[in-house]
Amino acid sequence: MTNGAQPRIQWLGRWGFILAATGSAVGLGNIWKFPYITGEYGGGAFVLVYLLCIMAVGVPVMMTEIAFGRRGRGSPVDAIRRVVNESGGSRGWSLLGWMAMLCGFMVLSFYVVVAGWSFSYLWKTLVGGLSGSSVDDMAAIFAANNASPLNLGLWSTLVTVVTMLIVGKGVQAGIEKSVSWMMPGMVLMLAVLIVYGVFSGGFGDAMRFLFSFNVGSLSSEGMLAALGQAFFTLSLASGAILTYGSYLPQSASIGRTALSVALADTVVALMAGMAIFPVIFANGMNPSSGPGLIFMSLPLAFQAMPFGTLFGFLFFLMLSMAALTSSVSMIEATVSWLTDNKGMSRTKASWLAGSVLWLVSTLAMLSFNIGGDWTLAGKHFFDWLDYLTSRWMMPLGGLGMVLLAGFVLNEQSFRDELGLSRFWYMVWLFMVRYVSPLGIGLVFVDALGLVSLQIHSHWPWLLLGLIAITLLGEWVRPRLRLLP
Ligand code: PHE
Numbered sequence: 166m167t168n169g170a171q172p173r174i175q176w177l178g179r180w181g182f183i184l185a186a187t188g189s190a191v192g193l194g195n196i197w198k199f200p201y202i203t204g205e206y207g208g209g210a211f212v213l214v215y216l217l218c219i220m221a222v223g224v225p226v227m228m229t230e231i232a233f234g235r236r237g238r239g240s241p242v243d244a245i246r247r248v249v250n251e252s253g254g255s256r257g258w259s260l261l262g263w264m265a266m267l268c269g270f271m272v273l274s275f276y277v278v279v280a281g282w283s284f285s286y287l288w289k290t291l292v293g294g295l296s297g298s299s300v301d302d303m304a305a306i307f308a309a310n311n312a313s314p315l316n317l318g319l320w321s322t323l324v325t326v327v328t329m330l331i332v333g334k335g336v337q338a339g340i341e342k343s344v345s346w347m348m349p350g351m352v353l354m355l356a357v358l359i360v361y362g363v364f365s366g367g368f369g370d371a372m373r374f375l376f377s378f379n380v381g382s383l384s385s386e387g388m389l390a391a392l393g394q395a396f397f398t399l400s401l402a403s404g405a406i407l408t409y410g411s412y413l414p415q416s417a418s419i420g421r422t423a424l425s426v427a428l429a430d431t432v433v434a435l436m437a438g439m440a441i442f443p444v445i446f447a448n449g450m451n452p453s454s455g456p457g458l459i460f461m462s463l464p465l466a467f468q469a470m471p472f473g474t475l476f477g478f479l480f481f482l483m484l485s486m487a488a489l490t491s492s493v494s495m496i497e498a499t500v501s502w503l504t505d506n507k508g509m510s511r512t513k514a515s516w517l518a519g520s521v522l523w524l525v526s527t528l529a530m531l532s533f534n535i536g537g538d539w540t541l542a543g544k545h546f547f548d549w550l551d552y553l554t555s556r557w558m559m560p561l562g563g564l565g566m567v568l569l570a571g572f573v574l575n576e577q578s579f580r581d582e583l584g585l586s587r588f589w590y591m592v593w594l595f596m597v598r599y600v601s602p603l604g605i606g607l608v609f610v611d612a613l614g615l616v617s618l619q620i621h622s623h624w625p626w627l628l629l630g631l632i633a634i635t636l637l638g639e640w641v642r643p644r645l646r647l648l649p
Contacts, residue, residue, distance in 0.1 A: 168251035170238035175414050177337045178345070182413045183425055185494070188344035189405045190430040191351070192491030193279050194398040196437040196484055197459055202394060203438065204452030206387035209377040212438075213621070214388055218395035219431055222604050225596035226401050226563040227423040228583065229570045234410025235419070236582045240502035241265045241404045244411055247493040252575035261565045262404075266498045269403035270518075273495040274525040280488035281320030281530070282460055285310055287481035290474060295464045300450060303461045311533035321530050322523065328492040329519035332500055333512045336412055340493050347486040354483040355433065358440040361476055365466070367447030368439075374452065375438050383620075387610040392605065393555035398430055400491065402562030403554070404498030411501070415586070419583050420593070425441040459484075496522065510590075556612075564605045571598035572642070601637045 176182045236251075237244025241262035249258045288294045289306075297303055311317055360366060383391075400406050409590045413422070441459060444466040446454055454461065467477035496518055503514035528536070528612050532547035539545060544552060570579055572592065580590055607627075611618040620627070 168237065168247040170236065170244075170247050173238045173411060174336050175412050177341055180345075181337075182346045182417060183422060185340055185350050186400075186406060186409050186426045187489075188348050188487075188490030189400045189494035190398060190426055190491075191348075191433045192398075192487045193276060193283075193484070194394070194491070195430065195434040196418070196441075196487060197279060197283075197456070199394065199398065199434045199451075200438055200441045201454075201456060201458040202390055203375070204458060205455065206383065206390055208374045208452075210383040211387055211391055212375055213378045214383060214391040215394055216431070218392045218604070219399070219427055221596065222392065222563065222601045223395045223399045223401065224423055224427050225593060225601050226396075226567060227406055227427060228419050228593060229400055229597060230401065230407040230567050231410035231413060231419045231423060232570070232579060232582045233566070235415070237415045238411050239505055240411070240498050241407045242502055243505060244407060248453075248574065249569070251578055252573065254569075254573050256438065258565075258569055258573070261562060261569065262407075263524055263594075264558060264562050264565075265402050265404040265407065266502060268554050268562060269495040269498050270522065270525075271550050272397075272403055272554050273328075273492055273506060273522060275547050276488070276492055276495065276549065277321045277324040277526045278317070278533075279456075280324040280485065280492060280531045281317060281322075282310070283481055283484040283488055284323060284394045285316070285320045286460060286464065287485055288401070290464075290478040290481055293474075295468065295477065296634040297465070297468075300461065300465060303465045304457070306464075307457050307461050310340055313329045314531060314534045317530050317533060318527060321526055324488070324492065325519055325523050325526060327489060328496065328590055329515045331489070331493050333515035335511055336497075340497070343493070344490050347490050348585060348600075351483045351490075352433070352485050354479045355436050357442060358476065358480060358483075359412065359436055361470075362440045362443035365375045365443045365447040365470065367443035367445065370437060370446035371442030374442055374446070375435070385611045385614070385618065388608050388618065389556055392560055392608045396559035396563060397555040398434060399427060402559040402566065403495060405491075405494035408498040408501050409494060420585050420589060438606070494513040556604060560605050560609070567601045571602075595635065599638060603631060603634065 176185065178184075203215075203252035233241075233244050233248055237247040239247065242259050243262070245262040246256060246259040249255070286295070295303075295306065297306055304536070331343050333339065334342075362371070396402055410419075413419075432449065441463065442452065445458075445462050448462065448466045450462045450465075463480060464477055467473035467480070470476070496515075499518045500511065500514045503509050503517065504511055507514070509517070529547045529550055532539070536545060541549065583590065583593065585593060606618075607618060610616050
């Protein structure tokens with residue numbers, strides 16, 4: 166190795182990385198967030214833009230991140246610094262690594278609160294605390310669950326402790342071992358729930374809602390949300406995938422691996438939609454009821470159905486496991502940075518990171534009770550964490566990474582790392598140099614109100630623009646020496 170990267174512990178099994186990365190990707194983002202924002206932004210059009218973002222931006226960014234991790238063999242900060250160093254680039258690029266680590270930490274701070282809801286509902290299905298017969302009863306149960314800081318805090322603390330216990334046990338014995346049984350279990354439970362959804366009577370409506378692509382109806386806000394969701398659901402620009410990539414054996418194919426993870430994640434999100442919306446429509450509920458959607462609507466629906474308690478239990482068990490396999494990945498970057506740079510043992514690093522996390526997440530949790538009026542520009546702390554990370558930090562971090570990989574790094578070194586055939590390498594290069602940056606850029610200028618993008622009518626112009634910029638870029642690039 167030429168960049169100073171040290172040999173590092175690696176995933177034990179052939180499936181280690183795929184399982185862990187899919188575990189990271191599949192989480193509350195797929196099962197809690199995807200259905201409720203799809204509901205808020207009107208269904209099919211949102212889903213279509215989301216799928217476009219996954220393919221045009223998500224997959225190339227994921228490949229880039231895995232390659233950074235594996236070539237730099239370290240936490241995001243160290244790995245990016247080493248890889249850039251190898252090409253003689255500026256140290257300043259490691260800021261991207263710092264931002265990613267911070268982003269993972271911020272996401273986890275609100276994530277444990279939602280995971281805490283899931284744990285508490287799992288408990289409620291066990292002890293029969295979910296009885297009520299109307300939508301209002303369920304809303305009241307959700308509100309009561311949130312109203313007590315002690316109750317909510319205990320659940321999110323439990324999630325934090327379990328996460329840190331798994332991370333503390335290490336990459337192989339903790340993370341890899343836990344995902345290797347949680348992931349198959351989760352998929353099985355989801356399949357059972359879909360079969361259940363098919364017979365609930367609302368399946369047709371659900372399919373229409375999810376797949377009637379009417380792109381004209383999507384707002385700029387909706388497009389930014391779709392892009393943010395693509396980043397969030399694939400765990401990008403938050404240190405998770407990059408750090409997991411740093412444990413990837415040299416023999417694995419980065420392209421194939423990234424595609425499998427993205428595909429599995431998309432399938433699970435759509436499956437979750439197919440399991441959840443039928444139940445919502447069959448019971449005449451409103452799909453746009455926000456973050457509480459699955460917690461208020463599903464328990465009610467489960468109750469009204471045969472073996473509902475059992476299915477409700479399975480659902481919240483699946484949700485809690487999905488959350489855990491994601492939460493461990495968000496803190497792994499920080500823990501790996503602490504062990505590599507501060508000479509701490511893994512256990513110590515986990516407890517230190519976990520304690521800081523606990524403080525910040527407690528603040529986030531208070532947004533639902535005593536901190537409800539501590540708002541800034543109409544958003545409370547919990548909303549700010551979510552908004553800043555998925556709408557801004559992740560897309561900007563992803564943009565920085567593709568620009569770095571596409572324009573700054575020495576082509577040969579990254580090409581070796583990706584190990585793609587000539588054709589696929591060219592496709593990847595075209596994506597990271599032009600398609601992803603322009604895609605992210607357009608969504609931003611649109612969201613800032615600088616232009617108004619109507620994909621359905623403007624697409625020929627967008628395509629022409631992309632071709633023109635690519636040609637111009639490839640002409641200018643060799644003449645503009647970005648590196649000394
Ligand atoms: N991808 C996870 C989910 O969908 C969330 C996540 C974000 C995980 C960032 C890691 C890093 O729930």
